[in-house]
Amino acid sequence: MSGGGLAGDTRLPEKGLGLALEILEQVARDDRGASAAEIARAVGAPRATVYRVVNSLVRDEYLVRRADFSGFLLGTRVLELAAIVGARTRPAHAAVVERLRTETGEAVHLFAFHRSGLLVLDEDAAQPLSDPDVLLADPTRSAIGHLWLVAHPDRRLPQAPSWRTDAAPGDVRAIHEAYAVRGYTEQVALLRSDRGCLAVPIHDDAARPVGAVTLSTSLSRVSIAARHVGALRDAARALAPIGALSDW
Template structure:
């Protein structure tokens, strides 16, 4: 029987190198370039690119939205136990999300806030979250995490407070990757308590001037809330 494509178990050197690449991306952070990984690990550039392509293909890594770097993917988050959804979205919620994703032309994600952490309920398969583990560890660096802190009564800074007053959302504009950003709209239960969020990730200019995204996703967030909380 032919070997399946990818890294075979009989290639311990390749497996160790692939694990080293994953560790380097986790250590260096989302958006790290192939050149930086190659230099950091002392790997040949061709070997680094081959390993990166395999890891992206198998969803252990994802390319950042501007295609300039790499971040940990959904399968790493699954192994870490930080992306496990507590429930499966009902059909009506999935239909709402599918329509929102067609309309917004960017990443649309749904999270809940459970025991003081962000739990991903539904990540956009076409625009994956770049680093779920870091979102859980460092929530203040991301719009979704900032909404969690707001829900807990811990507004991170004056800029977040201003975004809430002006737009009713939390934002991150080019702080991690200069050309991209994200924002989060609250999901509220029937008592008005914020228990989750709908997030958008995409080009920075759409977060700098968020009116279009908010107009599109605001009704989605309000309709989703009773279906998922």
């Protein structure tokens, strides 16, 4: 970490600390690199004041300018702090999910269910979700959405407001029938034409599905992905404590 800091004449005034934190939050929300003008509009502060605080944050390595000078990104000091906090707050499920990723060599994601939709607990950073907006909007387009429909057979819009697309009764019936045979759900080329996915449920003590571990792979490998179902089920049993996060 840099030996510099907010010392001497470079120290932000007390009244500027709150604004500095707001600015850091706005930059963190925009992974493209927020411009100073965009930051000023977002925080509702005078542009000249925002420029002054941004320049101070850049000087002390809390922010960094994009190479093309079009905006600002989080700097090394923020990233180092985040790494320290992350190491101290490593979730209990992390070791199980990471082991599964290593064992299968495929994209593995962890979800929890709530009454209105899905919560992404652990997205595979190396192989992220291909279309999270669609996945979280339409339960018929993903294996995890199919599994949510199995777990909540009577919940429809507007009872489940996170879903923007309702599932037709015939589709739900077919999903239930396929799940009854396999014990897991599957989708092929519904989110992306070149990808498929399996979802294995995580049950609570009352045997209710409260989440799922999913495995996504290329379309050419979907037919052999079932060989990982045993590992997915072992992981699901180890991950059963996430039931406490479910909002039934």
